[in-house]
Amino acid sequence: MIEIKGLTKQFNKKTVVDDVSVSIQPGTITSFIGPNGAGKSTLLSMVSRLLDADTGEVLLDKNNVKKWKSTEFAKRVSILRQANFLNVRLTVRELVSFGRYPYSKGRLTAEDNKFVEQAMEYMNLMDMQDQFLDELSGGQKQRAFIAMVIAQDTDYILLDEPLNNLDMKHSVQIMKILRKLVNELGRTVVIVLHDINFASVYSDNIVALKDGKLVKNGPTNEIINPEALREIYDMDIPVQEQNGCRICVYFNSQTP
Amino acid sequence: MRNRTKIIFLFILAVISILLYGFYDIKGGFDYAFPRRMIRVAAMIITGVAISYATVVFQTITQNRILTPSVMGIGSMYEVVQTVIYFFAGSMSIWIINKYLNFGVALVAMVIFALLLYRFLFRADKYPIFLLLLIGMIIGTLLGSLVSFMQVLIDPVEYLGLQSLLFASFSKVKAELLYIAMGIVLLSLIYGSFIMKKLDVMSLGRENAINLGINYDRLVMNILILSSVLIATSTALVGSITFFGLIVANLSYQFFSTYRHSILIIGASLFSITALVGGQFIVEHILELRTTISVIINFVGGIYFIYLLLRESRSTA
Ligand SMILES: Nc1ncnc2c1ncn2[C@@H]1O[C@H](COP(=O)(O)OP(=O)(O)O)[C@@H](O)[C@H]1O
Ligand SMILES: [Mg+2]
Numbered sequence: 001m002i003e004i005k006g007l008t009k010q011f012n013k014k015t016v017v018d019d020v021s022v023s024i025q026p027g028t029i030t031s032f033i034g035p036n037g038a039g040k041s042t043l044l045s046m047v048s049r050l051l052d053a054d055t056g057e058v059l060l061d062k063n064n065v066k067k068w069k070s071t072e073f074a075k076r077v078s079i080l081r082q083a084n085f086l087n088v089r090l091t092v093r094e095l096v097s098f099g100r101y102p103y104s105k106g107r108l109t110a111e112d113n114k115f116v117e118q119a120m121e122y123m124n125l126m127d128m129q130d131q132f133l134d135e136l137s138g139g140q141k142q143r144a145f146i147a148m149v150i151a152q153d154t155d156y157i158l159l160d161e162p163l164n165n166l167d168m169k170h171s172v173q174i175m176k177i178l179r180k181l182v183n184e185l186g187r188t189v190v191i192v193l194h195d196i197n198f199a200s201v202y203s204d205n206i207v208a209l210k211d212g213k214l215v216k217n218g219p220t221n222e223i224i225n226p227e228a229l230r231e232i233y234d235m236d237i238p239v240q241e242q243n244g245c246r247i248c249v250y251f252n253s254q255t256p
Numbered sequence: 257m258r259n260r261t262k263i264i265f266l267f268i269l270a271v272i273s274i275l276l277y278g279f280y281d282i283k284g285g286f287d288y289a290f291p292r293r294m295i296r297v298a299a300m301i302i303t304g305v306a307i308s309y310a311t312v313v314f315q316t317i318t319q320n321r322i323l324t325p326s327v328m329g330i331g332s333m334y335e336v337v338q339t340v341i342y343f344f345a346g347s348m349s350i351w352i353i354n355k356y357l358n359f360g361v362a363l364v365a366m367v368i369f370a371l372l373l374y375r376f377l378f379r380a381d382k383y384p385i386f387l388l389l390l391i392g393m394i395i396g397t398l399l400g401s402l403v404s405f406m407q408v409l410i411d412p413v414e415y416l417g418l419q420s421l422l423f424a425s426f427s428k429v430k431a432e433l434l435y436i437a438m439g440i441v442l443l444s445l446i447y448g449s450f451i452m453k454k455l456d457v458m459s460l461g462r463e464n465a466i467n468l469g470i471n472y473d474r475l476v477m478n479i480l481i482l483s484s485v486l487i488a489t490s491t492a493l494v495g496s497i498t499f500f501g502l503i504v505a506n507l508s509y510q511f512f513s514t515y516r517h518s519i520l521i522i523g524a525s526l527f528s529i530t531a532l533v534g535g536q537f538i539v540e541h542i543l544e545l546r547t548t549i550s551v552i553i554n555f556v557g558g559i560y561f562i563y564l565l566l567r568e569s570r571s572t573a
Contacts, residue, residue: 081463
């Protein structure tokens with residue numbers, strides 16, 4: 001279980017994450033939502049040790065993440081950041097193989113290769129596995145990065161706006177794969193989503209941030225309603241039921 | 257497999273240039289000339305490996321392919337240290353007479369300089385590469401001016417001694433440092449065999465490296481120390497060749513186009529050995545010592561550097 005306790009972070013005297021405490025339920029998809037600049041990426045960076053918190057702590061299985069051995073932590077928690085830029089030229093397969101590094105230390109076994117291939121298959125990358133990443137579209141590249149964290153085979157998968165650059169078909173496909181990882185393999189997914197409808201339809205819990213503060217935290221059906229959404233986004237968002245899914249209709253051509 | 261063929265090709269090229277340099281026109285006296293030539297070859301191999309290795313690992317942790325330890329002024333720290341010693345302690349002091357102590361001091365100063373440089377310039381990629389380059393140039397000029405200023409004030413007789421210390425070159429190898437240099441490079445390579453795969457992961461950038469379980473801050477610290485020790489070693493042995501690392505590292509990136517550091521470093525080292533030994537052959541036998549190889553390398557390297565800069569500015573524009 002990941003527990004975030006009183007986490008605070010300032011950049012240049014500006015508080016970007018403000019005393020946030022939340023526990024991530026194992027075996028669920030938890031969506032982080034909130035306006036741009038709410039502090040979602042910063043929070044995720046602190047959970048995954050990319051950034052040190054000013055105060056507060058993050059516990060993985062009751063132990064502070066900073067106390068974990070780097071390699072052991074990398075076998076339990078993986079993160080995909082919002083922007084991914086590489087200085088080296090890699091093929092899809094080479095990138096995905098890097099996901100096995102915590103286990104293989106660079107020498108891939110047959111089992112490692114099995115994980116790599118499975119991850120590529122999940123992400124529909126098999127027929128472009130030998131292409132270089134810089135020859136792919138933004139969405140294809142994004143899928144290769146997601147495949148890398150899937151190959152990393154961790155209990156916790158943290159994804160920061162992974163649907164950026166992706167078309168509808170692949171966005172839906174990825175959310176379905178994440179559901180499968182949770183339902184069938186018992187993984188825990190924490191995902192920052194831009195589109196609240198993906199959060200509404202595919203996640204179990206929603207954590208909403210605004211100006212660095214936690215404003216809502218609970219099961220999806222308690223968050224996806226006009227009252228809660230107004231608190232988060234300062235917008236009136238009607239919610240409609242469609243085939244058992246709650247859809248937020250935030251498009252509005254009538255009012256300015 | 258193709259990269260292996262390329263390595264074998266480069267290896268053969270290096271061996272050919274060593275044989276050529278060792279045996280060409282050796283009529284005078286084999287027993288006299290050959291050992292002397294081999295000392296120079298040894299110095300060139302050590303220097304070539306040290307500079308290639310230092311440059312490639314430095315560029316990996318700083319995530320760029322233009323800045324090198326030498327370009328950032330780490331090599332000039334050697335001159336600064338020697339000048340400061342001459343200025344304050346004089347040529348008869350233990351700091352000069354004991355070669356190992358002298359080398360040790362220079363080494364420590366360069367490592368500290370490299371760590372400070374990294375701490376203030378490279379952490380958290382705050383600055384764009386061109387600004388870093390500018391800062392590097394300014395630091396280099398500043399150190400250069402400081403050195404000249406002190407040298408003007410030094411007693412002329414002392415100054416001659418300092419000059420002979422600083423003007424090491426492949427024709428005037430500091431042979432007394434050869435064994436310690438060999439030892440340092442060997443130890444560095446042994447350490448390197450443990451971190452090659454980690455370096456591959458490091459080339460994905462800080463965040464991916466941490467995600468994959470690399471103890472990032474500690475590894476960066478170790479590599480900075482490693483690369484400044486290697487640069488210190490080669491500078492003490494044969495003087496500083498600012499643009500050499502830049503050329504061989506980039507040749508290796510282009511020739512091999514791989515992320516694997518074992519290949520990149522071996523490749524760059526073989527390029528280095530061929531260039532140095534072959535270059536020295538040309539300097540000694542064709543140009544008849546009218547110039548030094550460092551001058552040629554810095555001339556060619558400077559042009560290549562400008563080319564890389566132009567290419568970089570076009571790709572970021
Ligand atoms: N490295 C940084 N230095 C200074 N300010 C930062 C840094 N990273 C993020 N911020 C600021 O922190 C705030 C929250 O950023 P972020 O966590 O990326 O928000 P979100 O992911 O929710 O859009 C923003 O105002 C951003 O400008
Ligand atoms: Mg963000």
